Amino acid sequence: MSDVQHLTERFEREAAAVTDRAGWEALRVTWAGRKQGLVRDLEAGIKNVAPEGRRAFGQAVNELKNLVEARLAALDEELSQLEREATARRARIDVTLPGRRPQLGALHPITVVSQEIEAIFAELGFSVAEGPEIEDDAYNFAALNFPDEHPARDTQDTLFLTNGLLLRTHTSPVQIRTMLARQTPPIRVICPGRVYRNDNDLRHSPMFHQIEGLVVGEGVTVGDLKGTLEAFIERLFSPETKVRLRPSFFPFTEPSAEVDLTCSTCRGAGCAVCSGTGWMEILGSGMVDPRVLAGCGIDPDRYTGFAFGLGLDRVAMIRYGIGNIRTLFENDERLLRQVDLP
């Protein structure tokens, strides 16, 4: 009896001394090992005990066995916990530290806006047309029904080259080039590009950007112009944006209309941005003047069309809340990099 008792006491001592996985493993092999474990030896010895003491001995061995198994399991759990803690300690980082960010770049606000408008018109069935930035009088003015010596030309302060050519004052010559090249309607194009005027102050930049659209076909109506502009503006701004057409005058369209939108800042209530009117003038438009069609070799008795144009710089300024057009061409990376990639 005392043998088992001693062993029990010894086990308690050894178990108490276990501090790590190796110690636990040694304890397990010594006591619960399948080949030479002490518990197993005791169990093997039960049959040699005299019958009168066998039952009690067996009971004592069984108790020891249960004790050993329970303690080993408890120690195992204890050690595992310690080990998990140690691993976590080793792996510990400050998860609140800033992440390392991919170094993305940015497209210019004007490019973003232009691509967006191009995409909207692609949905409406338009293609993109482009033309040279250096033009002559014929494409920039004469073909667009600006007569020689006419004050309408004064509204477009032109920059001339010493060789007599000029920097296009609008993207409209692209419409002329497109009609001359294509000849056969239907034509649905959108013409983005840089334009130039001899104007250099706080509100004007001598170079800026326009995007113009042209539709020519049989049976194109004033209603089609309106519907197209509304579909466009709803997509570019928001479906709540209201559109107002004010008859106006441009040499190359007849009738012509200025297009006003409800002010994006005050939503029509009137504010400093819209000078209290609730409207922002953003677009010029009209039905293509038959003189322009005829000049491009397109029969104005058979075909009609409409055209419109807007300043990309202005749309970009409204979109991004930029107050001064000159800011757009300063190319300060701190500003440019705020623009999200589409």
Added chain:
Amino acid sequence: MKYSCAWLSDYVDLPPTANELAARLTAAGFSVEHQETVGTDTVLDIEVTTNRVDAMCHFGLAREVATLYDRPLRSPAASLTEDPEPTAGAITLHLDHPDGARYAARIIRGVTVAPSPAWLVERLAALGLRSINNVVDVTNYVLWELGQPLHAFDLATLGGATIRVRRARAGEELVTLDGQKRALDPDVLVIADAERPIGLAGVMGGLETEVTATTRDVLLESAHFNPKAVRRGARKLGMHTDASHRFERGADPGACAAALDRAAHLLQELAGGRVLAGVADARFVPEQSWLLHGTLDLARLVRFLGVDVAAQQVECWLAGLGFELTPAGEGRYTVTVPTWRYYDCHPLRPSGEVWEADLFEEVARLHGLDAIPSTLPRLVGAEPPASVAVRRRRVVKSYLAASGFAEAINFAFHDPESAQALPCLRPGSPPLALANPVSDRYSVMRRSLSVGLVENGRFNQRRGAGSVRLFEVGAVFVERPGERFPQEIETVGLIAGGVVGSPWQGGRSLDFHDVKGVLETLAERFGRRLEARPAVLPGLLEGATAELSLDGRSAGYLGRLAEEGSFALFLAELELEALGEPPAAQRVTTPSRYPAIEADLTLNHPLEVSWAQLEVAIREGASPLLVAFELKDRYQGPGLRPGTVNSTLSFRYVAEDRSLTQEEVNHNQEALAARLAETLGATRS
């Protein structure tokens, strides 16, 4: 342009409030920009478009109002008691040049020049005009009433009782009413007496012949001039007056006599005197030639507008504006255009008729564009696909933005000096110069994006930036010998330098090879191979500058700026066309299912042996199992023979059909090392 509501109501009954009138006028194309209360009157400031000279006066705008509200229009009184003496006997008119198309005059003898009555002073004051005397004020009043510019001469000051409209002679001079002495030349159309110019036709009268307190006999001029002639003269002399503003845009060629009668009526009332009998009227062309004709087809009108408009309504609107409509059957009319819309309807159809769009415009405007239902064009067929240039640009921009570069946009012109100190893709030709630049800073067209980008780099450095990574895509302009239009070459430029990101963010100083890598990848996207060869270019550091080619075609450059800012900047430029078409369809290869074996090789070789040479040597005669190799590291310094460098390369071998053995790879590496030692003197180290 300012309009007094009180004045307008002389001719038409106005709606109850100015706000209502303003909204209706705005919707019909007369944008009311501003309203102002002056005493009991309201003054409207209206933006009148250049084609509507007829409405640049109170009676003209009243005609619009009367038409919009379908109310009667009252003409101003013009009744006269004429003296028996005929005007024709007192003055002789000569038109020497077709640009002086019509000259009409009346003479009033024995006027009393005096201050104007209060009502007249007030009317002029409401528009911001100063009263001078009753005679001059009447001419101004009629201008703002009927739109016809008038001038009053002191008849006694005219030499030879003669008026002649002619071109000025070289050397002639005229002191105009504003006291300025004007040197004249044949570009300027003048009013002259028998001897000398006495007025600039359609612009301003002369000082010597003006009406003064002592004037007794007045000659009233009411003329019509070719708009281009007036504009040419006014521009030449740098002048712009209320008269020239109207004549340049096209005044009413039929209004001369009526305006004279109205002015004479007022003068008789305000200054007394005898109005001589009749109007002296000289014309180059018969009055009939100012009347234009055309055809209006209601069905075509409805098809154009996209909305039904009743025939009666159309008739009513056009008649209100002064168009004469004669039904021609089947919903068609022949139309006569009033003389006050003569210039608005030009140029005419080749047949000499008025374009129907000129008439459609009036209906659309009066109907109100907002009231036309919105539709979308019903057109069949697809548009052609986007051009190569458009697609290529989109790829280039989005790739560079994704690679960490921010897009810049610079002006396409700069000062002439900066360009000379920087590289340029086509250095041969001089830059195109502007004739009227906004300033010397912007006086030549760019031949390279370098000027703008270098300026942007410096600008960001000055503002304390730790790094710069900008790109720009845009045209550069190069003269083409024998061609009218210059070549516009679309180009991409990059400028980069500095440390991108903090050490925590893995920041690293950008260098030549960072920029080169970006361009290499860009070229690869277009299936091109970018190669760099040492070059010497202005503004770039010799030794750190390369000419770039794409598949052997020279396409740009890359180099370090010689002038150092707060950190080194690297500048590159590439012609986009050299990239070719963006690949239509990209193909990928399925990687081998068998494992690859990697093997490194460190070579010691003279500095003169370039990577380009190593690449060529490795490729030549390489085993088909070698699928990739790259530069792993370069070492130069202690432990190496001076003038040599260690290049560590890593090679990747793989077979499509089996697992490679290390022996095969070793064998290949041995053979490669031996070949490099033999051809380049690159020894294994």
